[in-house]
Amino acid sequence: MPDTEKITINMSAVDLGKVDLLVQEGMYSNRTDFIRTAIRNLLDKHTLEIQQTVTRHSYGIGLFEYSRKDLEKIKAKGDKIKFTVVGVLEIAPDVPAELAAEVVEAVQIRGMFIASDEVKTALADRMK
DSSP states (O other), X not given: OOSOOOOOOOOOHHHHXXXXXXXXXXXXXXXXXXXXXXXXXXXXXXXXXXXXXXXXXXXXXXXXXXXXXXXHHHHHTTOOEEEEEEEEEXXXXXXXXXXXXXXXXXXXXXXXXXXXXXXXXXXXXXXO
16 A cells, blocks of 8 residues: 555746755755655644644544454444544455445545545545
8 A cells, every 4th residue: 555645736937946946956855855845844834733623523643444344343233434534544455335335424534545446436425
């Protein structure tokens, strides 16, 4: 499972040129290093706001993996589950879409959702 996700950004030519100058001067190894550092610095700057939001919305932070066995246990109890995750939610590839549809009540992911296309389709109407 990848621990990063590729994104694409658009920058003005002037801003990109400034980044390239900093890379040329050896302050960063490449454009990606600059962008990752800038993002981390801004996330660090907003730590309090992030923590308050996580607390207010009861998010789980990190990597959450659910197997077929996990979801079958939830079903056997007659329960449902709501996923509110900052990070990664992975539903194992062997989980049938029907099982996921029976036990998953809601999905709110701020990060990556890894599951089969069938499971993602079955839960599409529960995604926020």
